[in-house]
Amino acid sequence: MKNVAVALFCFGMFFGVVFLTVEHNVELEPTLYNYFIEHGTAETGAQNIVAGILLNYRMYDTVFEAMILLTSVMGMLHFLYTGHGHGGGHGKKAGAEAHKGGKND
Amino acid sequence: MTEKSSIISTMTGFLYPFIVLFGFYIIANGHNTPGGGFQGGSVIAALFIARYLVLPVDDFNMDTLHYVEKAFLVFLLLLPIVFIFPGLHLVYDRFNVPYLIAMNFLIGMKVSLGLTIIVFRFGFFREG
Amino acid sequence: MNTIVAEAALLVVMALMALLTIRTQILRMAIVYMGIFSLSASLVYVLYRAPDVAIAEAVIGSGLVALLYLSALKRYRVYTIGVVGSNMPNVSDRHILELERNAVINDIAGFCVEREREPQTVFSQESIDEALLNTNYDIVIEEYEGGIRLYGHDENYLVDELELLFAIRDRDAELEVIRFRAGAGI
Numbered sequence: 001m002k003n004v005a006v007a008l009f010c011f012g013m014f015f016g017v018v019f020l021t022v023e024h025n026v027e028l029e030p031t032l033y034n035y036f037i038e039h040g041t042a043e044t045g046a047q048n049i050v051a052g053i054l055l056n057y058r059m060y061d062t063v064f065e066a067m068i069l070l071t072s073v074m075g076m077l078h079f080l081y082t083g084h085g086h087g088g089g090h091g092k093k094a095g096a097e098a099h100k101g102g103k104n105d
Numbered sequence: 106m107t108e109k110s111s112i113i114s115t116m117t118g119f120l121y122p123f124i125v126l127f128g129f130y131i132i133a134n135g136h137n138t139p140g141g142g143f144q145g146g147s148v149i150a151a152l153f154i155a156r157y158l159v160l161p162v163d164d165f166n167m168d169t170l171h172y173v174e175k176a177f178l179v180f181l182l183l184l185p186i187v188f189i190f191p192g193l194h195l196v197y198d199r200f201n202v203p204y205l206i207a208m209n210f211l212i213g214m215k216v217s218l219g220l221t222i223i224v225f226r227f228g229f230f231r232e233g
Numbered sequence: 234m235n236t237i238v239a240e241a242a243l244l245v246v247m248a249l250m251a252l253l254t255i256r257t258q259i260l261r262m263a264i265v266y267m268g269i270f271s272l273s274a275s276l277v278y279v280l281y282r283a284p285d286v287a288i289a290e291a292v293i294g295s296g297l298v299a300l301l302y303l304s305a306l307k308r309y310r311v312y313t314i315g316v317v318g319s320n321m322p323n324v325s326d327r328h329i330l331e332l333e334r335n336a337v338i339n340d341i342a343g344f345c346v347e348r349e350r351e352p353q354t355v356f357s358q359e360s361i362d363e364a365l366l367n368t369n370y371d372i373v374i375e376e377y378e379g380g381i382r383l384y385g386h387d388e389n390y391l392v393d394e395l396e397l398l399f400a401i402r403d404r405d406a407e408l409e410v411i412r413f414r415a416g417a418g419i
Contacts, residue, residue, distance in 0.1 A: 043194075043195075043198070043201075044194075044201055044205070045136070045198065045201035045202040045205065046136040046137070046201075046202075046205055047136065047137040047138075048135065048136055048137055048138060048139060048140075048141075050139070050141070050285060051135050051136045051141050051205060051209065052136070052205070054141065055185075055204075055205055055208045055209070056189065056194065056201070056205075059185045059189045059190070062185075062208075062212070063181070063182060063185060066178060066181055066182075066212065066215060069215065069216065069219045070174075070175075070178055070219070072219070072223065073171075073174070073219050073222055073223060076222065076223050076226045076227075077171070077222075077226070080226045080227070131288065139284035139285040139288070140284070140285050140288055141285060143289060144285055144288040144289050144292070147288075147289060147292040147293055147296075147297070148288070148292055150292075150297065151292050151296045151297070154296060154297065154300055157300070158300070220293075220297060224297060224300060224301060227301050227304055227305065228300075228304045
């Protein structure tokens, strides 16, 4: 019964959101769009305006995306610790220690 | 993946230079054509992964990869801090295109090394 | 017009592959279906005029992710069966118990072959608590006076089906399936 209620709620939310967005088609003001089309190439020197926006107008986003990749690599190095930098098989004890709790099949 | 397949190894050896070329083309022309650092970097990471498919050995030092990746991250942070954030790109606008190419290259190297490290960590991880 | 037909066909293929991915019983086929799903998604991106997203999707979705899943699958191909307490001295009906244990091991092995896993049996001297803490075992068989207990991990999806398999078969000796959580013992 609870599962049915949850499923109904999810479907209701989904269709509600879909119908709301179809009904209220908000037209954004095209100022930013027009600005990038007009001045983008001249200001950033990029023919591909996506690269211009990513690397010039929205540089903060790109920098923090790179930080996200660094964070994921750090997590990988921490949780899949093999005791030594290259490959596995060297840190048997450490690997067993780190994975005492998790047998995920 | 466990047995050695001559079809896979031959075809990977044939495709190897084309993958390198495609990856660096995407990175170098990121400011003119679709693509950029992230896409080219993941194509170059696919190169290392093709090597892993053919020859699953870890005969190179992963520590070096980590250090090089962090060095690329430092440069990746330094370049926009020096060039974009003070507003220099508005004054010296002839450096805009070299800046874009350099940033695409740095991002591509960083992404390819990061994805390679992640995949190799999974591939060579042995429990216990 | 052609673009619309191609887009519709690709979207149908995507939905079909998504369904097949969750419905198939063979995990390796599920990975292949997921790769095809990603490739069709990247073609759809090309039709939507986002070639850069399409490149990233094709490389990551069908290359890196498929390889990660394949290596994870390869890692867990060997299904280790631990047998504990097989040389306890004061067990009556030693003979029946041994026959029964071998039948159970044979059943599990046949089940594993059906599921593309390689069964491997380990007879060990350690106590049941040590064996449950040892993460190398996928399933632990304990013999005690009067029966056999099977210990399967809580999150091991094969144990559900094994439990079903043993529930519908007649046994000479007492047999029960027990779930445990990793790290916490029984």
